[in-house]
Amino acid sequence: MELIHTCQIKFEELQLEQYDLIFAVLGYQPRCTYLARHFEDTNAEKILFDLDCPDFIEDLEKNENIFSKLGFKKIECLKNNIDTIADILKSKTARHARENFNILVDYSCMPKKWIAALIDYFNSNDFSFQKANVFFSYTPANYYPAETKVDVHYLGPILGSEDIIKDKKSVSVIAGMENCPKLSSKLISKLKPENIYAFIPETPAIQDYTASVTEVNQGFLKQLNHKNILSYSPDNPEEINSILTSLCLDLRIHSKVVILPHGPKPFGLISMLLATRYPDIVLWDTVSERKPIGMEGEPIDIPIILKTIFTDDDDPDSFYN
Numbered sequence: 001m002e003l004i005h006t007c008q009i010k011f012e013e014l015q016l017e018q019y020d021l022i023f024a025v026l027g028y029q030p031r032c033t034y035l036a037r038h039f040e041d042t043n044a045e046k047i048l049f050d051l052d053c054p055d056f057i058e059d060l061e062k063n064e065n066i067f068s069k070l071g072f073k074k075i076e077c078l079k080n081n082i083d084t085i086a087d088i089l090k091s092k093t094a095r096h097a098r099e100n101f102n103i104l105v106d107y108s109c110m111p112k113k114w115i116a117a118l119i120d121y122f123n124s125n126d127f128s129f130q131k132a133n134v135f136f137s138y139t140p141a142n143y144y145p146a147e148t149k150v151d152v153h154y155l156g157p158i159l160g161s162e163d164i165i166k167d168k169k170s171v172s173v174i175a176g177m178e179n180c181p182k183l184s185s186k187l188i189s190k191l192k193p194e195n196i197y198a199f200i201p202e203t204p205a206i207q208d209y210t211a212s213v214t215e216v217n218q219g220f221l222k223q224l225n226h227k228n229i230l231s232y233s234p235d236n237p238e239e240i241n242s243i244l245t246s247l248c249l250d251l252r253i254h255s256k257v258v259i260l261p262h263g264p265k266p267f268g269l270i271s272m273l274l275a276t277r278y279p280d281i282v283l284w285d286t287v288s289e290r291k292p293i294g295m296e297g298e299p300i301d302i303p304i305i306l307k308t309i310f311t312d313d314d315d316p317d318s319f320y321n
Contacts, residue, residue, distance in 0.1 A: 001132060003123055003276050005309040008238045011302045014135060019044035019102045021092050023118075024072060026064055027109035028056035029297020031139040033066045035106040040070050044104070047088060048072035049114075051079055080287065082117035082159070089121050093129075101132045107265055108139045108303075112285055115265075116158045116272050122310040123276050132310040137303040138265050140234070143209040152182070154287035155190055158261075158272075170194040172255040174247065176263035176271070177201070179209075181217045187260055187284055194255060197247065198224055201263050202231045213263070234264035237306045241270050248274060248281055257281045266304060273308065 015038060022044045024036050036046075048067045053060060064074070077084040093101060107115050115136075122132045173193040175184045177200045188196065198221060203209050214221070221229060230247075232240050244259075251257050259275065261268035261283055275281045 001122055001124075001126065001310040001312045003119070003273060003308060003310050005307075006237075006241065006273055007307050008236070009135075009305050009307050011305055014104070014137065014303075014305050015039075017102060017104075017133075017135065018042075019104045019135075020096065020098075021101075021103040022046045022072075023103065023105045023110075024048050024067065025106065025109040026050045026060065026067065026074065027297070028053060028059035028063070029109060029141060030063075031141045031297050031299045032106070032109045033063050033070075034139045034299045035104075035108075035137050035303055036067060036070050036072065039104070045092065046070065046072040048074045049077045049084075049110075050074050051109075051111075052076060077114075079111050080113060082113055085114050085117045086121050089118070093127055093132075096127070096129055099130050101127070101129045102135070103132070104135045104137065106137045106139070106303075107269065108137070108141070109297075110265075112261060112265075112268050112272075113158055115269060116283065119272055119276055119308075120159060126312060130311060134308045134310065136269055136306045136308065138234075138269070138305075139299050139303045140203075140301045142298045142300050143212075152186055152286050155187055156284060158283045158285045169256040170254070171258055172251040173197070173258050173260065174199065174244070174251075174271075175260040176267045177213050177217050177221075178262040179212055179216055181220055184217075184260055184262060185220060187286065191258060191284070193258070195228070195251065196224060197228045197230060199244075199263065199267060200229065200231045201234050201267065203234060203264070232267065234266045235301075235304055237266050237270055237304065240267055241274070244270055244274055248278065252278065252280060259283050261285060266306070269306065 026048050171191050171193040172195040173188055173191055174197045177198055200213060232243060248257050259271045261271040271283060275283050
């Protein structure tokens with residue numbers, strides 16, 4: 001199959017769909033159960049991935065009880081293990097007999113590596129059904145300043161092991177900005193890019209976040225041409241897609257494009273989908289240890305939904321049916 005279409009839909013539209021499978025992640029944040037609460041009465045099979053987080057045991061147990069009452073089956077999955085994701089998808093899609101396969105994914109607390117693996121699974125395999133509709137749901141939450149002192153354990157591609165540093169082309173980096181400038185600066189220093197573009201999230205609902213991101217990255221941003229500093233709204237994935245696609249298509253003509261999908265999850269999701277459409281675009285990230293503070297994660301708005309469609313149908317209009 002291949003990715004052929006993405007579009008943002010309203011939360012009300014999401015609730016009208018029928019699903020074969022629902023994925024959620026067990027976390028300590030209150031928002032991790034928000035979407036699940038709205039899909040209590042559904043015939044979909046519900047899978048809950050347990051990250052095995054050692055912190056905030058009381059909050060984790062509270063959320064696990066909620067998921068259990070909502071009919072979710074818990075499966076342990078290590079943060080850097082993508083095989084579990086692929087194995088579960090393989091077992092669920094192999095016996096699917098209908099024309100379409102609908103899956104709802106709450107990626108609010110999901111590691112980026114898992115999201116990338118899920119997208120890659122549908123984009124790289126053939127199935128008995130004609131179309132896979134993958135609905136990605138992100139619940140915005142409140143914000144508290146995060147720990148800026150982190151230990152970085154890995155710098156490199158999210159999936160695979162491509163060493164783009166040895167590529168003959170110059171490198172252009174598109175960096176999503178977040179509250180920990182150390183992560184982006186380490187990646188950029190390793191890649192030694194010719195061009196750097198910074199994407200800053202503008203979140204009207206939590207203005208302190210935008211101000212904080214800008215402030216902690218001030219030293220880095222001062223080194224860039226103002227034309228290379230772009231803003232985006234996490235609430236509008238289609239806008240992110242338009243800005244990011246336009247920039248990447250220009251840059252990839254003469255350079256190797258590397259995206260650092262830091263910041264709010266919608267920016268990371270759009271980056272992964274873009275790299276799926278254009279495989280020469282590379283996604284790099286960090287594996288780090290940042291101690292959570294336990295106060296963040298209270299839902300502040302309804303989920304942001306992005307519908308993606310994968311198919312092997314030769315008819316370009318068939319996805320509308």
